[in-house]
Amino acid sequence: MEKEVVIITGGAGYIGGTTAERFARSGKQVIIFDINRERVEEVASRIGAKGMVVNITDYREVTAAVEQVIAEFGKVDILVNAAGGSARSRMKRFADQDMEVIRDVIDMNLYGCLNCTRAIIPSMISRKSGVIVNISSAVALGGIAGCVDYGASKGAIIAATKGLAIELGQDNIRVNCVCPGKVQRPAEQPADPHAFAYKHSYLNYIATADDVADLVEFLASSKARYITGQNYVIDGGRSLGLRGDVNRTDS
Numbered sequence: 001m002e003k004e005v006v007i008i009t010g011g012a013g014y015i016g017g018t019t020a021e022r023f024a025r026s027g028k029q030v031i032i033f034d035i036n037r038e039r040v041e042e043v044a045s046r047i048g049a050k051g052m053v054v055n056i057t058d059y060r061e062v063t064a065a066v067e068q069v070i071a072e073f074g075k076v077d078i079l080v081n082a083a084g085g086s087a088r089s090r091m092k093r094f095a096d097q098d099m100e101v102i103r104d105v106i107d108m109n110l111y112g113c114l115n116c117t118r119a120i121i122p123s124m125i126s127r128k129s130g131v132i133v134n135i136s137s138a139v140a141l142g143g144i145a146g147c148v149d150y151g152a153s154k155g156a157i158i159a160a161t162k163g164l165a166i167e168l169g170q171d172n173i174r175v176n177c178v179c180p181g182k183v184q185r186p187a188e189q190p191a192d193p194h195a196f197a198y199k200h201s202y203l204n205y206i207a208t209a210d211d212v213a214d215l216v217e218f219l220a221s222s223k224a225r226y227i228t229g230q231n232y233v234i235d236g237g238r239s240l241g242l243r244g245d246v247n248r249t250d251s
């Protein structure tokens with residue numbers, strides 16, 4: 001059977017890399033678009049994928065990379081928009097934040113996703129087949145201090161997912177979104193894992209990239225063939241709100 005062709009942006013990172021490995025193991029042809037040259041080559045050769053150094057904020061660079069993929073593999077069946085992140089070390093209260101940082105965050109998260117989607121969907125439309133999974137964030141649902149730009153860009157991805165699903169359903173293209181809460185990297189183990197899990201989840205642990213990859217894999221598969229335009233929150237229930245206390249008598 002013909003191999004499915006998957007492009008994963010940010011595939012050199014934690015969630016993207018884990019998802020890329022999952023797809024490669026299940027026999028798909030995986031292509032990673034990532035700006036980190038060293039990591040993209042390392043991950044691609046480890047999992048048997050094709051690694052391409054692509055800055056997804058540059059639409060021309062993205063279209064050239066997509067053309068190269070289609071010339072080599074003939075099609076793109078699945079796009080996973082996983083590249084992104086907050087301002088990290090440059091994070092500040094919005095009132096003090098530099099406009100340059102705000103633009104960078106929105107560029108990477110929102111325009112990165114839109115650029116890749118815009119460059120790939122014409123080929124999906126002409127084949128009347130395709131699946132897109134966008135990685136947003138639970139920050140888009142509730143907001144968080146220091147991440148106004150990030151939350152805004154991730155919220156826009158949820159909205160774009162819905163509009164795209166409406167436009168592309170007639171072409172047999174499904175578009176869904178995933179909103180992870182805190183995802184625990186193996187290298188970032190907290191001093192008190194129980195307290196950390198209590199803070200970030202209503203389950204007794206913090207998600208790993210594998211938990212997110214399970215959901216992405218499902219949404220990209222034919223098992224999700226009737227699902228489009230949806231946003232899936234994967235945060236151990238954290239976005240439900242206050243935990244409450246059954247022993248309290250004052251509320």
Ligand SMILES: NC(=O)c1ccc[n+]([C@@H]2O[C@H](COP(=O)([O-])OP(=O)(O)OC[C@H]3O[C@@H](n4cnc5c(N)ncnc54)[C@H](O)[C@@H]3O)[C@@H](O)[C@H]2O)c1
Binds near residue numbers: 011016035082112136
């Ligand atoms: N880790 C979490 O707790 C968490 C929670 C919610 C949502 N998310 C989202 O999940 C996605 C993956 O996060 P992660 O934790 O794996 O982060 P990560 O930093 O490990 O991976 C992100 C990848 O994106 C790549 N990238 C950044 N800018 C790029 C650009 N301009 N062009 C191409 N590639 C670029 C990076 O090089 C990196 O490999 C992100 O969209 C993030 O916002 C993460």
